[in-house]
Every structure is written in structure tokens, then in C-alpha cells.
Amino acid sequence: MAQTVHLFIPCFVNAFFPTVGIACVEILENLGYRVVYSTDQTCCGQPAYNSGYVKEARSLATRAIQLFGVADYIVAPSGSCTAMLKHYYGTLPLTRKERQDWDLCRNRFYEITQFITRVAGVNHWKGTFPHSVTFHDACHALRELGIRDEPRQLLTRIQRLKLIEMPHADRCCGFGGTFSVKFPELSTAILEAKIASLKQTGAEFVVSTDSSCLMHIAGYLKKHGESITALHLVEVLWQAWKNDGSPPILNGTHAP
Amino acid sequence: MDHNPLTNPTRNAPASGFKQWVRLYLQNSRYRENIRRATEHALEQRRLAVDEIPDWERLRQEGHRRKQQIIDHLPEHLNQFIENARARGIVVYQAPDARTANQFVEQIARQHGVRRIVKSKSMVTEEIGLNAHLQQNGLEVVETDLGEYIVQLAGETPVHLVGPALHKSRQEIGQLFAEKLGVTYTEDPSELTRLARNILREKFLTADMGITGANFGIVDSGRVVVVENEGNARLCMTLPRIRVVIMGMERLIPSEADLPLFLTLLCRSATGQRLTSYVSITGGPASSPSPEGPEKVYYVVVDNGRSRLLQDPHLKKALYCIRCAACYNICPIYQTIGGHAYGWVYQGPIGAVITPELSGDQRADDLPFASTLCGACSDICPVKIPLHHLLLYQRQRIVQRTSGPHSEKLGFALFEKLARHSMLWNRMIRLLGKVQRVFPGELPVPGWTHSRIFPRVEWPTFTQWWQKHKRKTP
Secondary structure (H helix, E strand, C coil), X not given: CCCEEEECCCHHHHHHCHHHHHHHHHHHHHCXXXXXXXXXXXXXXXXXXXXXXXXHHHHHHXXXXXXXXXXXXXXXXXXXHHHHHHCHHHHCCCCHHHHHHHHHHHCCEEEHHHHHXXXXXXXXXXXXXXXXXXXXXXXXXXXXXXXXXXXXXXXXXXXXXXXXXCXXXXXXXXXXXXXXXXXXXXXXXXXXXXXXXXXHHCCCEEEECCHHHHHHHHHHHHHCCCCCEEXXXXXXXXXXXXXXXXXXXXXXXXXX | CCCCHHHCCCCCCCCCHHHHHHHHHHCCHHHHHHHHHHHHHHHHHHHHHHHCCCCHHHHHHHHHHHHHHXXXXXXXXXXXXXXXXXXXXXXXXXXXXXXXXXXXXXXXXHHCCCCEEEECCCHHHHHHCHHHHHHHCCCEEEECCHHHHHHHHHCXXXXXXXXXXXXXXXXXXXXXXXXXXXXXXXCCHHHHHHHHHHHHHHHHHHCCEEEECXXXXXXXXXXXXXXXXXXXXHHHHHCCCEEEEEEECCCEECCHHHHHHHHHHHHHHHCCCCCCCEEEEECCCCCCCCCCCCCEEEEEEECCCHHHHHHCCCHHHHHHCCCCCHHHHHCHHHHHHCCHHHCCCCCHHHHHHHHHHHHCCHHHHHHHHCCCCCCHHHHHCCCCCCHHHHHHHHHHHHHHHCCCCHHHHHHHHHHHHHHCCHHHHHHXXXXXXXXXXXXXXXXXCCCCCCCCCCCCCCCCCHHHHXXXXXXXXX
């Protein structure tokens, strides 16, 4: 019996970048998991939490926890939301019952790259993506969840994909959630340093694990008529499979 | 550029100062380029120095643990430190705030007939505004650290914990020297250093009092440690007949046996050196155990808001700080706007955490929000202060204690209501998508669309796609 993955789709991915969610479903199903999703899902509460609004964050956290049910894993295409669910919920003033509910979830939360490499055990991605890409480390994936090598492992094994590292790939893009609108000029000035770094590589695509960074980076690139395209890592993985005609037949060693 | 009046918290500044200063400094491309170059250089030097130490992580742990021991029982350790210092013949004064600290130093100066004071770099004296106080009372105070001397000549305040003048290029320093000292313009660093040294040498020899800070106060010996690269601090503490040490009350480490650890963490994090050129460990006046030393030695141990940090179970971790400035160098905010834009003595992530408490001033409430919470500061901190968690915590405290921007409070209340009901939430998304499609051109989003395209709602949304494909729900 296939294991169940409950997909957690970040609120803005649902609205603005649905293909990221679709790629997650396709990838997870082709890896042999049964995927479930709650259409009641909205936001994990991070915008309120990061702005200091604990009461509102707590309210959304307790609501989110109730949606996850008994799935074996809860997987999100975002290091930032995963860190919120996995780590920061624990700092909220939860009741005993709510904390127990969260405790039952916390070890099942995974960012999707971590899930693919550590849980599904896939480190050799079969597929073709005949383009040059550069990888931006999303801060929360990198520092809250320790994701650094996994995305690069996956990318470098894809046929004809050329990974070109940018200088300071691990530096912040200046998004920072509400920071980006509270201090717009400052946020943009930090972003400009990131844009300069990624342009240095001459890559066609900038890839990351978080759509929030990509929304910020792509927003600037488009506004300024730059030709670099932003893609979520799962979009590259899924496209690489499709470019080969169909998902590879998994021989069962990786499939759970 | 004029120096920032907010830097001295005793002066008046507009309520919304910080955001204005950010805009101002963002426009100063030369200043920004100098800051960027200096911080990148410091980070690279640090990286090379840290890479030499295979168990750096263990040292950080250990540094964290020892500072925790001190801070968790600070009053006891402080009493012991003071007792041991007094046994060495040192006069110790515990100053509750800036005013009393300044008055005490002024009093000592009067009592000993002091006219000229030489001083080495000390952030706590910047914090309390000591120079201004002494100068207003007719005393001459000369900064003798080259960077501080430059900043003093320019009438500015330090832009960085370790490199007070790193925002100035050598050309700017050359112009400053030509203008203020009446010398021929040169931008040769060694020539500029020689010019400053000639002037300062005379000041050292004729000063009556020397003031230094302290990098560490050693609890079990009552001695203090000063690290530096120019030798000026050592001259300040040995030549004049009166020696005054000003230190924050949290600057303690348990014993001299802890020095190798803390010197390793500090020097490598701050300048990427294995050890600074000078490390001075000093005790009491002449005639106490050693016949050498100044006639009189005073310690001024400053609280000035530190007790407020100490009282809080989370914020007290900020008192572990050893002032290496690695968090300044790695911070995307500091790298972009430099220190002066913060408007306060302590800048960067650590400054944004402690300034609201140290100043007790609501104008500092913007600072904890000026962070992307990227966490690079927490990762680089040599004593593992969870800086970005403390920034988050400060945001919560500020939201709770202030009325806050009214529109923001309402905004998050509304956001929470919508996000609790998926039907309302999805309607809101549909509405946004429709508005985006009928609006001619780009729908402006305040604070975003001046520099970035705001993404459009895609049909179908992921939820709609899921429903259409009749996927199973749990």
C-alpha cells in the first residue's frame, strides 16, 4: 500500500504559481506516493508571525494543523512555509491539546527537495533539460532546514543541464515577506545585488526551492526586461521528465 | 554627508527618522560602495581564518555556554569581579545610566586636575556620549585609534563596531586631513598614518588621563583585556597618570583560562586575524602587587539599559555579544545601507535587537522590522546568539506594547478572518484575479510595483485544478 503524502501548497503558490503545485503532484505520484490535498487550505500564518502578530499567527497555525490528518508525510514546495510549520509553530502560545496535535505532525513535515532526496531516496534524477541554470539558495531552506547540497545533486544529474553557480548564491534576495513592502527601496537595493550576481552567470534560468524568492527575483527581471526566467526546482524536475517523453519507470528501489 | 543626528540618542530627530535615513543613504553611491567593499573584505578575511579551525562549531558552542554561565548569574559574577578589582586597588563605580557615568568621569578628571584626555576606541563611550559631555565641560578629548581619529576629525560617529571609518575611502581621508590638519594632500595610507601618528604622539605624552574600553573583564582576577592593532590603547593605559576603563556590565568572562577561547572567537570573527597585534591584560595602579602602572585606576561599569535586556529570558542572550561585528558584515541590510543609516551607536542585527531596550526610545522600534530574517547573522555569530529569532521576538514585543500602525493591525485582523474561511479566501483570490484582468495596465501594489512586477492570479488556481481533476481529499 502506497504511503500517503499530504501536499501543503503555500497560499501565494496556489494563486500565482499553480504549476509548482501541479509539478509536485505529478512528481510525488510518479515516485509512487498517494497524494492528498485539502482544498480548505489557505495560509500557514507566516506573514502575521513574521510581522509580530502572534494572535493571528496562532489562529491560522491551529487551523492548519487540523487539516493534515493522518497522512504519512506533509510536504510543501517551500522551505519557508516548512520551517514555519516545523519549527516556528512550536514557539506559539498553543494550548496543551494544540501542542499535542502539532507534535503529531512536526516530524512528518518536509520541504519537497528534502523529501525527494532523503525520504524517497532519489538522488539521481532521470531526465533532460537542455539549458543553463543558476541556483539561488532560499534563506529559510538553507538556514532553517539545512538544504544546500540536495537541490544541486538533483540538478547536476539531469542530462544536458548546465549548472552555473552564481557568486554568493547563499545571500538573501531581499524579499523577507512584509519587509519587501515596508522597506521597498532597501529590499530592491538588496535584490539588485542578487540580480547582478545571477546575471554574471549568463544562465537562462534562475532556480530555487521557494517561490517567494522567485516571485521577488522574477518580478524585478520582468519589470526590467531581463531575459532570465525564474523556475521552481520542481518545475525543472518535472519538465526534465517530460522532455524525455515520460516519467522514467521506477524499478522499485526508490519507490516506497 | 553630514553626520547623522540620530546617532547621538540625546539629540532630537524626526519620529520617522530611520526610514528617511535609509532613503538618504541609499542614494549615496560612494558611501555604499565603500561599505560594500569593506564588509566583503572583512567576510573574506574571516572565512580564511575560520577555515583554519576544524572545530570552530565546537568553539562557538563553548563560547555560548561560558557567556550563558555569566549572564544567567550576572549580579553574582559582577560582584565578584568588582571585589577582585578593588583588592587590586582599583576604584570601581557602577553607573546606572549614561548621565551618571559621564558625571563620574568628569568628576575624576576635575579631582585630578586633568586637562587633556587620550582615548582608545570604545563603543560604550559612544553609547553614553562621553566625549561630548567632557568637551562641553572644558576638557580636551582626543581619539587615538586611527579610524576613530578620522571620524572625530570629520565630526561624525563610528559607522561600524570594528572599523569606525570604513565608509571613507583613502581619497576622502586625504582630503579630510588636508582640510582639518592643514597638511599637503596625500592618499598614501602609510603617509596618512604617519601624519596622524606625529600629532597623536604629542597628545599621548602630554595627556593626564587615558580612557579605554574593555573587551573582556575577568571575573576571577578583576583584570581587564583590551585587543587592538595600533598600540594606541596600550599607550592610553600606560602613559597618562590616571587610567579609566569604561565597560558594559555584561563584558565579563569567568577566568583568564577562558581567554584563548574568546580571543580566538573574537579576533578571527572581527578581522580574520589569528590574534590582534596587541592584547593587553591590565590590573591595578602602581604600588599594588606590581610597582608599574598609573597612579590611579578607575573602572566605570555601565548598566544604561542592560538590566532591561537581562530581565527578559530571550533578550538576555543579546548580552553574550563580544562585539566582533561579523553580523554587521554578513547582514544584507548593513551591507546595503551601512551603519550611519541606522541612526544609533549599535547597528546591524545586534544593534537592531538591543537598541529598543538600551535607548528606551520608540524611534528605535523600526529597527527590528528592518530585516529579511535571512538568518545569516545567527549563523555567523561566534557565540551563537540567535539574532534573527531575537529580531522576531522584538517585533512581537513592539506590536504588543505599541498601538502600532492602525492600518497594519486592521490588515492582519482581516487577513486572519479571511484565511480562517477557505470560501472567503478563494473568493478574494478570484476577485483579485478579475480586478487584475480588467485594470488597464499593471495594477499598482503599494511598496512593490515601483521596482517589481506583481504576479497575476492564474486560472485555474492550484485548488481549482485539484478540484477539476477530482483528486482525493484526505
